[in-house]
Amino acid sequence: MMTVLLILLALSLFIYVGNKNTRSVIMNHIDLTCENGLKTKNNSPLRVLHISDLHLENISISPEQLYEKLKMQSIDLIALTGDFLDRKRSIPKLLPYLQVFKSLNPAFGMYAVFGNHDYVLRKEDLKQLKDIFTDNDVKLLRNENDQIDMEGVRLNIIGIDDFSTNRSNLKESYDGVKEGYNLVITHDPNVVLSMNDYHFDYMLSGHFHGGQIHWPKPYHLVKMGKLVKMNMVKGLHTYKEKRFYISEGLGQTGINIRIGSRPELTIHNVHIPHAIHNVKAG
DSSP: HHHHHHHHHHHHHHHHHHHHHOOOOEEEEEEOOOGGGGGOOGGGGGEEEOOOOOGGGGOOOOOOHHHHHHHHOOOOOEEEOOOSSSGGGHEEEEHHHHHHHTTTOOOOOOEOOOOTTGGOOOHHHHHHHHHHHHHTTTEEOSEEEEEEEEEEEEEEEEEOOOOOTTTHHHHOOOOOOOOSSSEEEESOOGGGGGGTTOOSEEEOOOGGGSSSSSSOGGGGGGGGGOOOOHHHHSSEEEEEEEEEOOOOSOOOOHHHHHOOOOOEEEEEOOOOOOOOOOOOOO
8 A cells, every 4th residue: 555655656746847847948049150160241140049849738838928038039030840739729829829929020030840740630720720820920831942131141941841741852842942051940850861962051850859758768759760769859969960950849748747858949049151152952
């Protein structure tokens, strides 16, 4: 009887601490310097707010709390890397979060890609989700790209659709991409292993939640692709001289707890060289 009681107490503590951790949002700042010592014009970086995996069914930060954390930040561009929700009834919950992002007035706008959970929605519901992005000035990229002129340097924003559900099409994603700085946004970072013939300067992704329950190790992630076996689960990584970032995400999936991981907001200071030459587009 005593053993059962101790197990229940330990389990209760585990759940209590794990749920408390979901409200402990970390703000990470990543300074991505130019390769080969190249300098940016006026040494001013592109400030990218990266948010992934809202999972609105299990999120512990309200739109109001999110605004308080971000309102003093100067943001040039917002990148949203998928897994917003997986139920139709959650779609209206997304609106106030998008309004918070919009209120930050990013100079170069907002971009998004879908993740595997978003594709759980039925076709008509997925269209409703897509429309809410369009109505709030978010450019949704599904194997598409867009270009921004940054004082004479082309910034290519390349949105690769979800790799884990076999929706990635690299050829379509890079169609029309010309010489410039290639910023890729995608949900599942495992796509990087298939991009030997496709150049990018930096990639933003999510999907793993930093393990979510990362104790003692995130054994449950093994089925989520080769990067996990390579110990690439969160943070900044390099693969074949290409740099990419895996966000721990803002929400949770399954049970609303985190152990050994925290919800994450990330601001990437991307130093884009004033001149880019001989960049292979794809």
